[in-house]
Structures are given as C-alpha cells and as structure tokens.
Amino acid sequence: xxxxxxxxxxxxxHEGDTVTLNCSYEVTNFRSLxxxxxxxxxxxxxxxxxxxxxxxxxxxxxxxxxxxxxxxxLNITATQTGxxxxxxxxxxxxxxxxxxFGTGTRLKVLA
Amino acid sequence: DVKVTQSSRYLVKRTGEKVFLxxxxxxxxxxxxxxxxDPGLGLRxxxxxxxxxxxxxxxxxxxxxxxxxxxxxxxxxLESASTNQTSMYLCASSLSGGARAQYFGPGTRLLVL
Numbered sequence: 356x357x358x359x360x361x362x363x364x365x366x367x368x369h370e371g372d373t374v375t376l377n378c379s380y381e382v383t384n385f386r387s388l389x390x391x392x393x394x395x396x397x398x399x400x401x402x403x404x405x406x407x408x409x410x411x412x413x414x415x416x417x418x419x420x421x422x423x424x425x426x427x428x429l430n431i432t433a434t435q436t437g438x439x440x441x442x443x444x445x446x447x448x449x450x451x452x453x454x455x456f457g458t459g460t461r462l463k464v465l466a
Numbered sequence: 467d468v469k470v471t472q473s474s475r476y477l478v479k480r481t482g483e484k485v486f487l488x489x490x491x492x493x494x495x496x497x498x499x500x501x502x503x504d505p506g507l508g509l510r511x512x513x514x515x516x517x518x519x520x521x522x523x524x525x526x527x528x529x530x531x532x533x534x535x536x537x538x539x540x541x542x543x544l545e546s547a548s549t550n551q552t553s554m555y556l557c558a559s560s561l562s563g564g565a566r567a568q569y570f571g572p573g574t575r576l577l578v579l
Contacts, residue, residue: 389568391570397570397573398556399570400567443508445509447565452497452514452516453514453524458508
C-alpha cells in the first residue's frame with residue numbers, strides 16, 4: 356500500500372531557530388513530491404520536487420528530494436511566528452491522478 | 467493567481483439531509499479533487515474528475531457522489547448526511563499531464579448533528 360510518513364508529528368521552537376521537517380514515502384510509480392503549508396484554512400503550495408539532489412529555495416524555506424532514500428526534507432531557517440502551521444507532504448502518483456498525503460508536521464514557533 | 471473557491475466555509479446539517487458542496491476554479495484546470503481532512507488521518511481522497519462528466523472514485527467514496535457538468539465547477543454531494551461525515555472538506559484543482567501542483571480552496575467545515 357502506498358504511504359507517506361512525516362516526522363516529527365509536532366515541533367515547538369523559538370523564533371530564530373532552524374528546523375528540518377522530514378517526509379518519507381513508499382509509493383509505486385513516483386512522479387513528484389510536493390510540500391504545502393496549512394494555516395487555519397487551505398493548504399498553500401510551497402514546492403514541487405521531481406529530481407533528486409536539486410534544492411528548491413524560496414526565501415528562508417528550502418527543500419530537497421532524495422530518490423535513493425525515498426525521502427525529502429523541508430528546511431526553514433530563522434523561523435518566525437508566522438511560520439507556525441501544519442506542513443504537509445504529498446506524493447503524486449505517475450499513471451493516475453492521485454496524490455498521497457502524509458498526516459503533516461505541526462510546527463509552532465514561539466516569540 | 468490560481469483561485470479555487472468553495473461555496474460555504476461552515477455548514478451545519480442534520481442527519482439524513484442531502485448536502486451539496488460546490489467548488490469553482492478559475493484557471494481552466496482539467497483535474498479537480500475532493501478531499502476530507504480529519505485529525506490524525508491527513509487528507510483522504512473522496513473523488514476526482516479529469517474532465518467534464520468524468521469522475522473516478524478515490525479512497526473513501528462511500529456515502530458521497532460528485533457532479534462535474536462544467537469544467538470550472540465540481541460538486542460533492544452527501545446523499546444522506548451522517549455524523550461520521552462531520553469533517554473539513556477541501557477541494558483542489560490542477561492541470562493535467564506531467565508533474566503538476568494541486569491548488570486548494572479554503573475548505574468547508576461541515577458539522578452533521
């Protein structure tokens with residue numbers, strides 16, 4: 356059965372800390388891996404990764420995919436209270452339209 | 467910017483009622499999806515549609531049906547609402563072909579009493 360597992364389940368840090376969120380997957384016919392940030396409502400798209408070893412970066416956020424290890428990390432440097440959210444990882448299935456989601460990592464950043 | 471809208475943010479319904487949740491996207495996306503999100507279970511796919519009038523069951527279709535009469539609109543129907551359908555419902559859309567990101571609507575929080 357296809358699955359996506361995120362760790363840790365939750366994390367509390369102080370402003371200015373750097374955090375690393377993990378996503379591992381067991382999915383037949385992998386197409387891409389996506390990261391989303393979910394605050395009080397809809398998940399908002401952060402990154403899509405298709406190739407191993409190529410870092411995607413947006414401001415203080417960055418992510419990389421390791422297809423050999425079947426995993427991805429999302430790094431957030433110099434965290435701010437506005438980074439507090441649930442971070443979701445999803446894997447797109449090649450050959451179907453399905454996306455398999457992890458249960459998310461809940462990040463809380465304290466001032 | 468991609469915009470996906472959902473007809474209601476909050477809904478309260480009674481057991482046995484028929485419930486309609488509507489989703490509209492304005493980016494001419496071929497694919498549309500309905501998920502429910504529950505604590506500890508993540509997002510689970512109910513149905514998706516890859517074209518007008520085309521639909522496929524997701525992982526948890528029981529108790530739900532869908533309708534896609536126009537490309538921009540995808541409706542989720544709870545034929546006879548039950549308390550175990552209390553949840554957050556999220557609609558999403560994406561382009562077809564290749565690796566594509568999904569874009570989500572704001573969600574509808576449904577409470578069935």
